[in-house]
Amino acid sequence: DAGVIQSPRHEVTEMGQEVTLRCKPISGHDYLFWYRQTMMRGLELLIYFNNNVPIDDSGMPEDRFSAKMPNASFSTLKIQPSEPRDSAVYFCASSLTGNYGYTFGSGTRLTVV
Amino acid sequence: DAKTTQPPSMDCAEGRAANLPCNHSTISGNEYVYWYRQIHSQGPQYIIHGLKNNETNEMASLIITEDRKSSTLILPHATLRDTAVYYCIVRPGGVTTDSWGKLQFGAGTQVVVTP
Numbered sequence: 001d002a003g004v005i006q007s008p009r010h011e012v013t014e015m016g017q018e019v020t021l022r023c024k025p026i027s028g029h030d031y032l033f034w035y036r037q038t039m040m041r042g043l044e045l046l047i048y049f050n051n052n053v054p055i056d057d058s059g060m061p062e063d064r065f066s067a068k069m070p071n072a073s074f075s076t077l078k079i080q081p082s083e084p085r086d087s088a089v090y091f092c093a094s095s096l097t098g099n100y101g102y103t104f105g106s107g108t109r110l111t112v113v
Numbered sequence: 114d115a116k117t118t119q120p121p122s123m124d125c126a127e128g129r130a131a132n133l134p135c136n137h138s139t140i141s142g143n144e145y146v147y148w149y150r151q152i153h154s155q156g157p158q159y160i161i162h163g164l165k166n167n168e169t170n171e172m173a174s175l176i177i178t179e180d181r182k183s184s185t186l187i188l189p190h191a192t193l194r195d196t197a198v199y200y201c202i203v204r205p206g207g208v209t210t211d212s213w214g215k216l217q218f219g220a221g222t223q224v225v226v227t228p
Binding site: 035043048050103105 | 145
């Protein structure tokens, strides 16, 4: 089992550019979560999906952020346009329905300059 | 959802047991206690969870008090690789609950294992 796979591991982009982060959950997991981590705010839940359907996006900071899950094996988090305050580590996690733990990916470190 | 209180930091000697406390005095009957840890620069890692009975797995043991208002995560023989931030989280058990998916991480406890 390769675990949750995120790409890229690091991304440096200029302010105003579009950024797309990618996630491949563990096969068979029906929940997928996107988190953001900063020193100031810690780990924040942005959005989560169940069976590819967004369930709660109340943590998405603003309209510049969007997330999709076109199929059970792939999700994207897009920021357009990006701003320096979006600099953070973005984690994707997946889980089975029920009282199980989440499996997190290694994260994408985003730097917007 | 119930909130948790953890000490901000603690030290532990290598080879000794590490006992990490967590207070969750407002926990409700259907809420589970989960523990995760985050080693520097890595994603959080699930450790263990429980409802009211004590639990043990290959990583740790979880002791929940009878009134369920507090719990202790025990790392039986701490190693240098156990240095991490440990998060105690309470979460409803029912997946139909709106808040089930909202696993909220607090500040956690920074554990440093020293030689």
